[in-house]
Amino acid sequence: MESGFHGRTIGSLSVTGNPKLRDDFPDNLANLTDFVPLGDFDTLEAMMSEDVAAIILEPITSVGGVRIASRKYYDSLRELCLGYGTALIFDEVQTGFGRTGEMFAGMHWGVEPDICTSAKGSAGGFPLGLVILSEAISSAPAPGEHGCTFGGGPLAMAALKANLEIIKEQNLVANAAAMELVVRDELGRIPEVKAVTGKGLLLGIELECPAKPIIRNLLEQKIIVGGCDRPGMIRLLPPLTVQPEHIKQFAEALVKALATAAQGVGA
Numbered sequence: 041m042e043s044g045f046h047g048r049t050i051g052s053l054s055v056t057g058n059p060k061l062r063d064d065f066p067d068n069l070a071n072l073t074d075f076v077p078l079g080d081f082d083t084l085e086a087m088m089s090e091d092v093a094a095i096i097l098e099p100i101t102s103v104g105g106v107r108i109a110s111r112k113y114y115d116s117l118r119e120l121c122l123g124y125g126t127a128l129i130f131d132e133v134q135t136g137f138g139r140t141g142e143m144f145a146g147m148h149w150g151v152e153p154d155i156c157t158s159a160k161g162s163a164g165g166f167p168l169g170l171v172i173l174s175e176a177i178s179s180a181p182a183p184g185e186h187g188c189t190f191g192g193g194p195l196a197m198a199a200l201k202a203n204l205e206i207i208k209e210q211n212l213v214a215n216a217a218a219m220e221l222v223v224r225d226e227l228g229r230i231p232e233v234k235a236v237t238g239k240g241l242l243l244g245i246e247l248e249c250p251a252k253p254i255i256r257n258l259l260e261q262k263i264i265v266g267g268c269d270r271p272g273m274i275r276l277l278p279p280l281t282v283q284p285e286h287i288k289q290f291a292e293a294l295v296k297a298l299a300t301a302a303q304g305v306g307a
């Protein structure tokens with residue numbers, strides 16, 4: 041997707057939409073890739089053929105501007121891929137492990153990809169990346185044909201298992217869904233907030249003003265938020281343990297930051 045970000049190794053860079061990132065590595069394989077806007081099904085459908093190996097997307101883009109499409113779009117994508125024998129790949133590196141209020145974002149629409157990648161929230165901060173394959177795909181390589189040095193490392197697997205137990209015991213997936221409503225309620229009262237996009241605790245706050253000075257001011261108030269490819273948007277990915285009082289505290293800090301920016305201080 042044009043707004044997709046999949047990483048900076050040569051394979052994942054080749055399917056990353058932002059040309060600014062790719063241009064520094066001109067030998068990437070983006071010449072084998074076509075990029076389309078997330079949510080534009082007609083353009084995608086018109087480009088399809090049986091030569092298309094895979095469609096890869098972050099089901100909800102993160103750094104590309106917290107973009108989300110309609111339920112119908114994800115359903116249609118699934119059907120389209122089945123029709124052409126094309127693999128549907130969801131990059132759930134950011135959206136996986138409860139971040140969006142479901143264990144994986146595809147579950148919001150009941151859409152199961154053929155390949156799912158995940159990482160960030162998988163082992164509670166311990167470095168772990170994973171690839172989940174459908175049976176049809178996982179049975180294709182013969183034993184030994186695919187692997188990696190640290191694949192299935194015992195420490196990472198123990199951290200994954202512990203993290204899964206904590207997510208379950210502390211109902212963190214449900215908490216992410218519930219806290220989204222609190223964020224939307226709190227931010228809905230701030231006139232400079234034009235819209236809140238995203239799902240669960242992967243949210244984009246669209247502002248009337250540039251986001252950079254606001255992000256800087258929030259940091260001075262000891263609150264870390266992210267930016268993204270949209271200059272007027274703040275990206276919010278709080279811990280899944282976040283509670284209403286923290287969100288209230290954030291909303292107050294945001295109001296302060298907006299007031300400071302309006303006075304021209306910190307701009």
Ligand SMILES: Cc1ncc(COP(=O)(O)O)c(C=O)c1O
Nearest residue numbers: 045046047048049098131133134
């Ligand atoms: C959605 C998404 N996919 C992939 C990656 C890349 O992961 P890595 O840096 O481990 O290659 C990132 C990194 O931020 C990401 O946000």
